[in-house]
Every structure is written in C-alpha cells, then in structure tokens.
Amino acid sequence: YSIMLKSLVRAVGAAVRLSSAPSAAARALPLSCPTNRSPGSVASRPFTRSLWMLNSNGAPSGYRPKLFSSKVLSPSVSCGCGGLHTEGDKAFGNFLSDEIKEEKKIQKNKTLPKMSGGWELEMNGTEAKLTRHLSGEKVTVTFNVNNSIPPSFEEEEEAQQQQKPAEEEPEIVSTPNFVVEVTKQNGKHTLVFDCHFPEDEMSHGEGEEESDIFAIREVSFQPEGDSEWKETSYTLNTDSLDWALYDHLMDFLADRGIDNTFTDELMELSTAIEHQEYIKFLEDLQSFVKCN
C-alpha cells in the first residue's frame, strides 16, 4: 500500500503546485533545458562536421566561410557614447522589452502582499527582514530571494507539461531558506532557527514520504545584535534529533507566529519580491544593453 500511498501524496502535492499562470514559467530558462539539451547535442554533430569539411576541403587561401566573417563582431549601431553596440545588442534589447511587458502583465500586484500578524517588512536588496514584537520578545525572520526557486521539475512532469496547453504550466513559487531569531528582553543571546521548505529536496527522492510544509534544520545561540555568525556556538542539528524535542521547538515557533499559515504567506511574499526583483533586473539589463 505504501507505494500507492506515496504516489498519491506526491500527486496531490504536485497538483497543489500546478496552477494557472499563463507563461509564468516561460521565463525560467532552466525549465526548457531538457528540450534543448538532447536534440541540441544531436543536431550539433553534423553541423560541426560540415564546418570541419569546409575548412579541410582545401578552400582557396583568402576565402573564408561567411560564418567566420568579422562583420558579426563589428559595431553596427552607434549612439555616440563610445561603447560597443551590435545587432545582437539591439535584438537583445527588443527581446528584453517584450519580456518585461510580459512579466508586468502577469505580475499579480504592484504592491507586496501583507503578512498577517503585525509583521513589519524591511528590504535590503534581495534580502527581506520581517520583525515583530511580542510582549517583551523580538522575533525576526530573514530570507533572501536569490536562489529561492527550486528546480523541482522532474523529467516525467516536464514530459507531461509539454503536451499540456500553456496555461497549465507550473507557477513559479519562491521557497527561500529563512532564519528565525528570537530575542528575550535584556537577553544577551538570540536563539536562532535555521529553517527551510523541504519539499523541493524531497520531491527528487525516490519513495520519500511527504514532509512538513517547513522544517527546522539547525538551532543555535548567537550573540544579540551581532551580524557575524559564530561558528563556535553549539549548533543543534535536527537530522538526528529526539523527535519530542523537535516538536517542542516547532511548538515554540508556532507560539511566536511561525506556523504553516505564516510560512504560506512567506512563500507568497517571497514569490512577489522575487518577481519584482526579476523585473527590476530585466529593466536594468535592458538599459545596460541599450546604454541610455
């Protein structure tokens, strides 16, 4: 039964992750890798060989195949800035402006979603910090949206998706690792929880049972207000932990507002920030390429 059950649980899990976000997945280039990978490598073999034949066929000196002509490398557009501008740059710029338009179209909201429970959001680049004061205690949750989108799309899923219409492509969800810090009033130390969303790792494993929505990876004390991470502090690893202790740690976090509801909202917030930062990056890239 257990195999049947696992596949059920995984199927249910996958169904949750699939939702309609037209062309949302189109931007994640790694997604389309498998399609390019195998046919690409097959196609490139005869291509390189024909090139080799061209070169070794005793072409008269002075003759160079058009492919090698220097024209491609020379700037063809000039704006007077002294920088290099190529046809490629121009195509790149046009591509980016289309991409930005598309991404803005699917952006759900210009403003970031609010976390319930009185959390205050502070941004520093791609790093977000949520703070909440709770009768003498300060709780902060920090996460970085960089590298927060798991490449959790399995081959079989991809194969299925290719046959499905575009609107059934999976929605991109950001599931960042996050650090919870709890500081007591007048406390010298901060209790630090290193947390993560285990789903991405689990979905690759064969026959793994479904994991909790979020999990604690490590717990340690760090000096209060110190941004330097002290490696010399004892670090409790939850891999081989007494489960009762683990449950108490989870209950401790739940009492401070870090529960499944919170982490669900955190995913939503992180996804929105990630998307916002992505669009910002595309705009920066566009103006860099265009040189204006």
Added chain:
Amino acid sequence: MGVVLRNLQKIVPIRRARLRRDVNTLRHILGIQKFDLGVICVDNRRIQQINHIYRKKNMPTDVLSFPFYEDLRPGKLPCTLHRDELNLGDIFLGVEFVMKRCQEESVDLHDALTIVTAHGICHLLGYRHETEEEWTEMLQKESYISSEYSRLTGRQLEPLMRRHEDG
C-alpha cells in the same frame, strides 16, 4: 523510528509535542512501542480527496488508516523479525473535520484527536466495523484504551458517538 508526525495543513493549530505524547501513550497502552507509525494531519480538502480515491466517498472524514499489514486478526500483533517490518502503517487525521465537531460539542481538540487516533490505530491492528459483531469488538477495545488512558494520565476521554459511521 517511532511516530512520524506530519502537519500538512494550516487551518488547525496543532500542538505537536502534545499530539506526540498522546500517541505515545496510546502505543504504550497497546504494547506497540516497537512499531513505527505515521500520523499525518490534513485539512478537509485533502482528507476528502483521499477518502474519494480509496473509499469512493467524496466527503471529508475524521480519520483514514492505511495499515502496513492488511489481514491482521484483531489485536494480534504481527510476528516480525526484520527491522523494516516493524511498521503498522499510516493514519491520516482530518484535523479540520475533528475541530469542527469539537466546537459543536465543546470538546478539547487534542483529547478528541487522541480518541480519533486510537480508532485509527485499532484499524491498523486489524479491527473493523463492518458487522455488528466487529463493531462491538472494536468498541470494547476503544473503551479499554479510554479507561487505561484515564488511569495513566488522569484525563477522561469521551468517545465520539457518531464516529463509527465512517472511519
């Protein structure tokens, strides 16, 4: 191993430490400490899905059991030697469903979850309630568990009477 606890829902706040302690008390009462057991907390949507797939009942319920050993005689523990076979199976708790009933009947959620889990473990041990006779046998086992639980913890567990209709 022991009890693998999973909370896959966000509707009902679950006290994990308490749930684990209660499940461990039940294992102690039934003498099944050496067996692994999965307890998975899910919401109405999820348990309805599972109920629909495995029992063709498209409605939420309080508990669904997936025994590792499918043909146990009620109460007879499997004779296993291998470590991998020291497993009784998984229990899906419909915690949203149970909470709703607790609100209607003013019952403590975790007490109710203990009863529902006891019922689920009985299924893992081969108890059924398809006939009147089976039902009586199962009810007797559940009353035994309740009284032992009260004796050990000092807390009274009130059986949820309507519950034998599903399960």
